[in-house]
Amino acid sequence: MIPMVNLKAQYAEIKDEIEQGLAETIDRCSFILGPNVQAFEQEAADYLGVKHAIGCASGTDALHLALLAEGIGPGDEVITSAFTFIATAEAIKYVGAKPVFVDIDPATFNITAENIELAITPRTKAVMPVHLFGQPADLGAIKALCDKHGLKLIEDCAQSFGARIGGRQTGSIGNAAGFSFFPSKNLGAFGDGGLVTTNSDATAAMVKKLRNHGSDVRYYHDVIGFNSRLDEMQAVVLRTKLKRIDQYNQARRHAAHLYSDLMADLPLTTPYEDGVGEHVYHQYTLLCERRDDVIKALQDKQVGCAIYYPVPLHQQNVFKDECKGVALPVTESVAANCFSLPICSHLSDDHVEEIVSVIRETLS
Template structure:
């Protein structure tokens, strides 16, 4: 059996450090916004090259609070991609704004800058690109568009911790950004967790209030806020993993490049690296018109595989009202043909060869 992500192998590597840190946290009885959360926030800010990094309860919360802190609200429009997990658009809806879905680049699967330009209206207040599957979006063009039209740029980095563009980390390019620490992510917790980052002192101050019941001083509440704080125990785990993140991401890139080399002559489309940034392969996603046959063959051999995402957001029932009749041809084509293979730093070369042999057998 080959799982999509081998979390057990990763745990074995960090077991002693994590268990020692958790035991110390329990002994100290400091569980909410304690020393490990504070240290982790500082370490993330230094790694990402941002002024402020604030731990929150999930990646969804990170995007939600980032939008609120940037002043996005009722009546505003936020341009984003329909080829992403629903949390991207949920966060926009949470603040009362309208997600405006546009098409994607057929090679990177990221939001197409030219599609952003065509979707701008007088109500557009922000753009939220997703660095999908660990591939950075075309940020040079997106930054230029946002500056020209005075739009906020909020990065969805929930799949891209460690990815970079021209030496700058994703999350450090826009006005603010949200990250997810869902267990399967490149930097994953042992449960839910998230991070919001920004260069702005005023935005960071607002975020601190928002994540902690609208309070700066205990029991004094200036605004209606939320209970969205990164757990101290998760921070212990994440600190251990952050030290190894570069090694982990390099392991994912090694596995991805071997996959692509072995499947170079097959009639399917392997992931594209545009050279504008460093892809960290949160997922290794291919395109094939014979997707279902390939996945059935893999499943018969107990090899993990999955479709991210089978139904684009503009075709989801939840968005039926605002997206009735909408057509996004590239997004729809990719969703109909994409599938993902196991990818993680602990995937062995012989496992990759075994997986590719099964795929070759289909052809």
Template sequence: MIPMVDLKAQYLQIKDEIDQSLRQVLDSCAFVLGPNVKAFEEETAAYLGIKHAIGVASGTDALHLALLAAGIGEGDEVITTPFTFIATAEAIRYVGAKPVFVDIDPKTFNIDPDAIEAAITEKTAAVMPVHLFGQPADMQRISAICEKHGLRMVEDCAQSFGASIGGQQTGSFGVSAGFSFFPSKNLGCYGDGGLVTTNEDDIADKVKVLRNHGSEVRYYHDVIGYNSRLDELQAAILRIKLRRIDDFNHNRRRVAHLYSDLMADLSVTTPYEDGIGVHVYHQYTLLTDRRDAVMQALQKSGIACAVYYPVPLHRQKVFAEECAGLTLPVTEAVAARCLSLPIYPELPEADVRRIESVIRAALND
């Protein structure tokens, strides 16, 4: 069996360090907002080249608090992509704003900057680009649009830790950004975890208060906040993995490029790299007109695969009323043909070649 991601393989490589670090946390009995959280925030801010990094309980919370601290709220519209995990739109709804879905670029699967500009209204307050599958969105054009129209940009970096554009890390372009440390992510912990990044002092201060029940001083509450603190045990794990993130991402790119080279002559569309940003391949997602046949062949051979995402957000039941009549042809075409293959830093070359051979046989059948 070849899984989508093998968390055990990575754990075994760093087991001694992980186990020792967890024992130290348990011995210290400092479990909430302890020294590992503080150190991880400082180390992550340095890595990302950002002034502030604030640990929170999940990637969804990170997006929620990033929007809230940026001043997005009731009556606002936030332009975003429908080709993403629902947490992107959930966070917009949590603050009382309305997600406005626009179409995607057919090559990168990221939000189309031209579609952003066409969707701006007097209610538009922000744009939330998603660096989907680890491919950076077109930050130069999106930033220019936001500056031109006086909009705030809040980045969804749940899948892009370590991705960069011209040497600048994702998560450092907008007024704020949210990262996820779900176990399967490029930088993943062993539970839920998230991070808000910003260069603005006031946003950082607001997030720190909001994540801790609206309290800056213990038992004194200035606003209604949330219980959203990064766990000390998870921070200890993330600190160890952070030191290896460039190696992890390098090996993801190695696997992805091998896939693409092997399948260059097949009737599939392999992932596109625009040459501007560094793609870190949280997912390796191709397009094929014979998706069902390929999936069936992979599954029969004991090889995992997945469809990210089968139903775009504008077609989800929860948004059915407000998106009635909305057609986004590129998004819908990609959703009908996309297929994600196993990818993780430790995936052996022999397994990549086996996966490719099964796909080749299915397409030639």
């Protein structure tokens, strides 16, 4: 069996270091916003090249808190992608704003400045590009557009920890950004976790307040906040893995490039790297008209595979009323033909070759 993500192999390499850190945390009995959370926030900020990194309970919460801290609320519109996990749009709805979905680039699967500009209205207050599958969106063009129209730029970096664009890390360019540490991410915890990044002192202060019941000082509350703190035990895991994130990402890129080289002659479309940003392959996602045949063949051989995402957000039941009449042809075509292969920091060349041989046999 070849899983989508081999977390057991990754854990085996860092087991002793993690278990020592967890044991020290338990012995210290400091579990909430303790020294490991504080250290991780500083280490993550240093790595990402931002002034502030604030831990929270999940990637969804990170986007939610970032939007609130940037003043997005009822009556506002936020332009984003329909080809993403629902958390992107959920966070927008949580603050009372309306997600406005625009179509994606057929090669990168990310929203573009051109499509964003067509959707701007007097109610537009922010743009939330998703660095989908680890491929950075074209933030140079998107940020210039946001600056031109006075819009907030909130990056959804749930899948792009360590990805760079123009020499800068994703999450360091917009007004704020949200990261996810779901276990399968490039930087994954042993449960849920998230991070908000910003270079704004005011935004950081508000996120810290919001994540902790609206409080700066214990038992004194200035706003209605949330219980959304990064767990101290998860911070131990994340600190251990953060030291190795470049190594993990390079291993993913190696596996992805090997896949693409071995499948260059097959009737499918391998992931595209635009050269503007460095793709870190949270997912290795292909397009193939015979997707169902390939998936069945892989499943028969006990090879992990998945469809991210089979139903675009504008076609989901929860959005069907407000998105009535919305047509996003590229998004819909990609969703109908995409599927993802195993990709992780511990995927061997032999396994890549084995997976490709199954696909080649199916498509021949």
